[in-house]
Amino acid sequence: TAAILLHSCETIPKPNGEVTHIGHGGYNLRDALHWKEALYIKYSRTHFHGLMHCLTISRILCIAANDYPFLTKYENNWVVADFLHVYLKNKSASTK
Numbered sequence: 343t344a345a346i347l348l349h350s351c352e353t354i355p356k357p358n359g360e361v362t363h364i365g366h367g368g369y370n371l372r373d374a375l376h377w378k379e380a381l382y383i384k385y386s387r388t389h390f391h392g393l394m395h396c397l398t399i400s401r402i403l404c405i406a407a408n409d410y411p412f413l414t415k416y417e418n419n420w421v422v423a424d425f426l427h428v429y430l431k432n433k434s435a436s437t438k
Contacts, residue, residue, distance in 0.1 A: 356420035361427055371424050385410065386425055399426065 359368035372382055389409070393402050406422045407414050413421055 353417040354415055355417050356424075361424040362431060371421075371428060375421065386428075402426065 357369045357374045359366070361368060361371050361374075364370055375382065377385075389406070393405060397405070403419050403422055406419075413419070416422075
């Protein structure tokens, strides 16, 4: 859980493959994180999606680190980057 991650000294590496490319050696972000459903929904729907409409990627990374310090335990911000990737992929698909 998030509280446990704050006490660990090691960063959490990104899974092998690319997010959403499950059939091609990738992974499902929700499954890779092992977060409780409520936590996943809170960050994916309420926080990240709200920020993505008007900010730069570097600003989103900064806000995420400040608002949710446990996200810094994930090596090279891969969780935030993956949320961005999934959001942009879904947004692109919905406009077609």
